[in-house]
Amino acid sequence: DTEVTQTPKHLVMGMTNKKSLKCEQHMGHRAMYWYKQKAKKPPELMFVYSYEKLSINESVPSRFSPECPNSSLLNLHLHALQPEDSALYLCASSLFTNSNQPQHFGDGTRLSIL
């Protein structure tokens, strides 16, 4: 059982829609991450939050907007996405952003853009 919970599991949206992905963890972790994973590829880092503050934005287009309302929640707001944005979006958390802290992943949201 994963300790990082992501909702929804699947999302189909049109290019003009606005939707949000949600991630929740109750392990007391202070670092949270968004990754994007295309089929048959490894995950790619999008954003890092540390103590609810955005630490890293890996040059992600502005149509992806992250938000960390509190230490347990991480959202990814989506607007005007493109078909190439279809992918599995994974949330992860770790105790801190220190390099020796393993990251724990959720099961992801599979996003399809029509």
Added chain:
Amino acid sequence: AQSVTQLDSQVPVFEEAPVELRCNYSSSVSVYLFWYVQYPNQGLQLLLKYLSGSTLVKGINGFEAEFNKSQTSFHLRKPSVHISDTAEYFCAVRNSGYALNFGKGTSLLVTP
């Protein structure tokens, strides 16, 4: 930047046979190494990690890995695989940055 190379994109193996999934890393400084498994339609699950200390690391589901500094390798092994081990396996390295740098993955296919 630190990186890992997974030498095999696919590894077919018969049930109850041993398996080794290879991973080499590039680094001249201390590294932290991880193996993750991804079952179909799921996220990534941490199998094991090497941070320091003993070079033989034991993980979940009967997997183990050996850190070899001279060969810059961190190969994953299991003495006897099950059908349920069929999955994608990712080796990853993390240094001083925030990101986990993943290898391209190895698809393990276990057949009866």
